Amino acid sequence: MTTPPPAIAVVxxxxxxxxHLLDRAAAAISLDRLxxxxxxxxxxxxQVVIVPAMxxxxxxxxxxxxxxxxxxxxxxxxxxxxxxxxxxxxESSDAMWAENRDVFMRADLLGYRYVTPAxxxxxxxxxxxxxxxxxxxxxxxxCGVPLSAIWQNAAFRIVFAANRTDVADGFALTLGxxxxxxxxxxxxxxxxxxxxxxxxxxxxLAAAPVDLALIDGCVSSHGEGGCSxxxxxxxxxxxxxxxxxxxxxxGALKMGLDPNVSRLWQVPGDDGDAMIGSxxxxxxxxxxxxxxxxAARRRQKDAALDRSAIPVLQAVDEALxxxxxxxxxxxxxxxxxxxxxxxxxGRGTYALLxxxxxxxxxxxxxxxxxxxxxxxxxSPAALNVRAENIxxxxxxxIAPAIARQRALLRGCIADEEGLRWRMIDDAVxxxxxxxxxxxxxxxxxxxxxxxxxxxxxxxxxxxALTVARDTEGRVTRQLERNLxxxxxxxxxxxxxxxxxxxxxxxxxxxxxxxSMAWQTLFSENDSALADDGLVEFAGVGDDTVVTxxxxxxxxxxxxxxxxxxxRFPALHDWLVTDAYRRFASRTFANLEAVLEGRDVRIxxxxxxxxxxxxxxVDSLAAIAERLRDDLPDDWIEALRSRVDGNHKDQPVPTRxxxxxxxxxxxRAGGEADVRMTRGAVSGLLNDMTRAVAVDLxxxx
Amino acid sequence: xxxxSTLVGVRKPLRDxxxxxxxxxxxxxxxxxxxxxxRVTDREEIADGCLRLVNEWRVDPKLPSAxxxxxxxxxxxxxxxxxxxxxxxxxxxxxxxxxxxxAIRCAGTTRFETAMGGRGTxxxxxxxxxxxxxxxxxxxxxWRGAATSAIExxxxxxxxxxxxxxxxxxxxxxx
Numbered sequence: 001m002t003t004p005p006p007a008i009a010v011v012x013x014x015x016x017x018x019x020h021l022l023d024r025a026a027a028a029i030s031l032d033r034l035x036x037x038x039x040x041x042x043x044x045x046x047q048v049v050i051v052p053a054m055x056x057x058x059x060x061x062x063x064x065x066x067x068x069x070x071x072x073x074x075x076x077x078x079x080x081x082x083x084x085x086x087x088x089x090x091e092s093s094d095a096m097w098a099e100n101r102d103v104f105m106r107a108d109l110l111g112y113r114y115v116t117p118a119x120x121x122x123x124x125x126x127x128x129x130x131x132x133x134x135x136x137x138x139x140x141x142x143c144g145v146p147l148s149a150i151w152q153n154a155a156f157r158i159v160f161a162a163n164r165t166d167v168a169d170g171f172a173l174t175l176g177x178x179x180x181x182x183x184x185x186x187x188x189x190x191x192x193x194x195x196x197x198x199x200x201x202x203x204x205l206a207a208a209p210v211d212l213a214l215i216d217g218c219v220s221s222h223g224e225g226g227c228s229x230x231x232x233x234x235x236x237x238x239x240x241x242x243x244x245x246x247x248x249x250x251g252a253l254k255m256g257l258d259p260n261v262s263r264l265w266q267v268p269g270d271d272g273d274a275m276i277g278s279x280x281x282x283x284x285x286x287x288x289x290x291x292x293x294x295a296a297r298r299r300q301k302d303a304a305l306d307r308s309a310i311p312v313l314q315a316v317d318e319a320l321x322x323x324x325x326x327x328x329x330x331x332x333x334x335x336x337x338x339x340x341x342x343x344x345x346g347r348g349t350y351a352l353l354x355x356x357x358x359x360x361x362x363x364x365x366x367x368x369x370x371x372x373x374x375x376x377x378x379s380p381a382a383l384n385v386r387a388e389n390i391x392x393x394x395x396x397x398i399a400p401a402i403a404r405q406r407a408l409l410r411g412c413i414a415d416e417e418g419l420r421w422r423m424i425d426d427a428v429x430x431x432x433x434x435x436x437x438x439x440x441x442x443x444x445x446x447x448x449x450x451x452x453x454x455x456x457x458x459x460x461x462x463x464a465l466t467v468a469r470d471t472e473g474r475v476t477r478q479l480e481r482n483l484x485x486x487x488x489x490x491x492x493x494x495x496x497x498x499x500x501x502x503x504x505x506x507x508x509x510x511x512x513x514x515s516m517a518w519q520t521l522f523s524e525n526d527s528a529l530a531d532d533g534l535v536e537f538a539g540v541g542d543d544t545v546v547t548x549x550x551x552x553x554x555x556x557x558x559x560x561x562x563x564x565x566x567r568f569p570a571l572h573d574w575l576v577t578d579a580y581r582r583f584a585s586r587t588f589a590n591l592e593a594v595l596e597g598r599d600v601r602i603x604x605x606x607x608x609x610x611x612x613x614x615x616x617v618d619s620l621a622a623i624a625e626r627l628r629d630d631l632p633d634d635w636i637e638a639l640r641s642r643v644d645g646n647h648k649d650q651p652v653p654t655r656x657x658x659x660x661x662x663x664x665x666x667r668a669g670g671e672a673d674v675r676m677t678r679g680a681v682s683g684l685l686n687d688m689t690r691a692v693a694v695d696l697x698x699x700x
Numbered sequence: 701x702x703x704x705s706t707l708v709g710v711r712k713p714l715r716d717x718x719x720x721x722x723x724x725x726x727x728x729x730x731x732x733x734x735x736x737x738x739r740v741t742d743r744e745e746i747a748d749g750c751l752r753l754v755n756e757w758r759v760d761p762k763l764p765s766a767x768x769x770x771x772x773x774x775x776x777x778x779x780x781x782x783x784x785x786x787x788x789x790x791x792x793x794x795x796x797x798x799x800x801x802x803a804i805r806c807a808g809t810t811r812f813e814t815a816m817g818g819r820g821t822x823x824x825x826x827x828x829x830x831x832x833x834x835x836x837x838x839x840x841x842x843w844r845g846a847a848t849s850a851i852e853x854x855x856x857x858x859x860x861x862x863x864x865x866x867x868x869x870x871x872x873x874x875x
Contacts (some may be wrong), residue, residue, distance in 0.1 A: 002850045099864065100708070101709065102709075102710055103815050104709070104711055104819070104820060105709030105710075105815070105816070105820070105822075107816070108709060108816050108820070109707075109709070112815020113817065114816065114818070114819070115817060121817070124816070278869075319707065320707060322706060322707075322860070537718075617839070689803065
């Protein structure tokens with residue numbers, strides 16, 4: 001009986017050449033046997049595809065896989081019987097702001113020679129060029145996204161990552177490198193900002209599993225700057241695994257990191273597999289600090305700022321990859337003096353810049369939350385819970401639980417606007433009522449009760465999933481994820497976060513009454529401890545009475561919690577009353593608007609998914625170009641004549657008194673002005689009369 | 701002397717791309733922004749198969765009106781004196797502007813190298829640029845710094861960018 005080979009190997013040897021380390025790692029997991037079996041199983045297409053990290057912006061950058069190692073691996077694969085070995089990748093977001101970043105030129109400049117050390121030819125392929133069919137399920141995160149046929153049909157798929165830190169995810173290893181098989185160029189936007197990157201990676205692996213995951217840790221890239229400011233460190237290590245999650249888990253542990261810090265590493269690898277090698281962390285390794293990681297993610301939430309910052313912060317060999325836009329070149333060059341002077345490569349200028357940018361991003365968001373809600377980009381937020389994980393008892397207990405909570409408002413007196421509230425255990429319980437002069441049937445047809453939460457004040461995104469319907473096809477059970485602006489809005493100025501709550505909801509339809517009750521399952525960003533409630537539509541004669549009840553406990557920014565507003569009861573009461581009055585009046589106004597068929601959503605939709613938006617710097621350049629085109633040739637003269645022209649229209653004073661006051665004679669033609677005014681007033685009255693007649697139904 | 705350089709890669713064989721840049725510039729001109737025409741005014745084969753060429757570039761860039769007024773329309777352009785090697789791997793050139801012809805010196809070399817395992821070409825464009833200080837002395841002292849910066853910006857970014865566009869347009873001609 002033979003023991004199966006280990007599924008993971010870590011080979012470290014400071015005295016060994018990188019190619020020799022790679023050979024030893026391959027031998028440790030019996031790569032030869034794996035490859036031969038795969039080639040035999042797919043005899044018609046014995047092609048092996050290697051996807052290396054090619055994110056370097058300079059020759060021998062530690063942020064990329066060493067091309068010499070990739071070519072050495074290609075030789076090994078040919079020796080095992082591969083008919084062809086191709087190196088595959090696609091363009092990335094950086095191709096939008098730097099020259100020579102297309103797949104072929106980038107590969108050439110970074111050191112790929114198209115021939116192995118043993119003299120065998122290999123090809124570089126752009127995996128976006130043959131991406132046609134989408135293999136992803138219709139209800140999945142990558143629905144409709146095409147995927148390279150070469151990648152899908154390969155007999156053996158290898159991801160060969162560089163060993164590097166990442167500012168937002170702590171590390172960028174095989175799962176991060178895997179994103180480069182996806183066809184969209186602006187990957188930062190398409191697969192990180194607009195989608196859940198962990199779900200993207202899972203979908204990719206489900207559609208085309210990776211057979212081998214390698215990490216080139218011979219010379220690694222560590223430090224606070226991650227891939228943007230790579231700092232080389234000799235770590236003399238190769239990590240190999242059959243599962244990329246396992247490779248990244250081991251890679252993170254070697255960095256001294258919890259793999260869960262990465263948004264891509266969402267499914268733990270099977271740690272029951274055998275492994276050889278040491279997990280002792282690399283000596284002298286510097287990670288991106290938690291604070292800097294947090295700052296990078298906060299910056300990413302402001303797409304415009306993030307996309308503007310990336311080219312400016314990236315260390316670039318401009319002789320190879322010049323900037324497309326002069327403004328980026330100049331800013332990058334200006335910052336270089338500070339970043340390159342960062343003698344201690346940790347917690348230096350880069351980290352400081354990251355924090356400043358995060359603050360800027362949040363200041364912009366806070367401003368929009370308070371004063372420019374229409375400028376806010378609606379948040380794509382996919383549902384983050386599966387219906388099969390919730391048993392029937394969970395659904396059944398919602399309505400009784402909400403009824404018990406609502407009973408706690410008994411004895412509270414409604415104010416003049418119909419609002420009641422009380423604090424219990426730091427949560428606010430409130431209800432509010434509004435009567436709409438429409439029969440329930442008409443009202444409920446226009447405002448489906450199961451969608452009411454989406455019409456509430458400050459809703460900026462989310463997703464609902466129908467879980468059950470009644471015999472008439474009406475939704476009776478649903479799961480919903482809601483995102484709201486920080487509540488109260490002013491907390492955005494103090495670092496308050498978007499309220500992100502995933503809820504379980506049951507809907508009831510009775511004679512003369514419809515209601516939806518909801519309970520909080522969890523809050524992904526920990527912004528809410530509770531957001532439970534009920535909305536009820538009750539038919540009363542020819543009217544519909546809408547009642548909203550909720551028990552809300554949102555986490556407040558540290559400063560607000562430190563102040564502990566409950567120590568100032570008058571101020572606290574005023575703030576709570578004001579916030580919930582505002583919520584009630586705006587939510588009811590939204591329901592009215594929905595009845596009238598108006599769109600009540602705040603903010604702007606996110607860029608159409610999969611669409612490539614121009615970089616902000618390019619948009620600004622285009623605006624400047626248009627301005628220049630629109631200016632008359634002699635714009636100074638044009639401006640002067642306009643100024644002179646304005647003076648010409650001004651009346652000349654008849655005298656200027658001792659105090660400098662200018663005196664004018666009355667305008668000629670005063671009678672004509674009176675006639676004009678009379679005409680305008682008469683028109684206004686006519687319009688008003690017509691409007692009243694329309695409202696009364698006398699005329700249409 | 702102010703140096704400038706740029707590197708452009710295209711997925712076309714060296715011989716094809718270099719021949720297009722040498723012989724088909726008049727066809728390329730319409731695809732270049734601000735270039736109204738390129739005309740071959742002299743072409744002479746010399747020893748060892750080398751070729752001497754003079755191309756007349758006429759341009760119509762969007763310039764601030766103050767600058768525009770200072771430069772007559774027929775002075776917007778330059779003569780490009782080029783010497784190509786027989787194997788098309790190198791071209792040395794010198795630009796002679798129609799405006800302030802004696803005051804501006806601009807010369808350099810373009811090298812063509814096989815790239816991408818023989819599937820493509822790298823074109824490396826290097827040069828130097830200089831303005832005679834005597835020419836600048838006619839500009840008011842207060843404006844001299846800004847004028848120098850403007851010239852350096854034009855040389856350091858616009859010329860390499862136009863070179864890139866020329867190579868890319870030549871590659872597009874071959875498609």
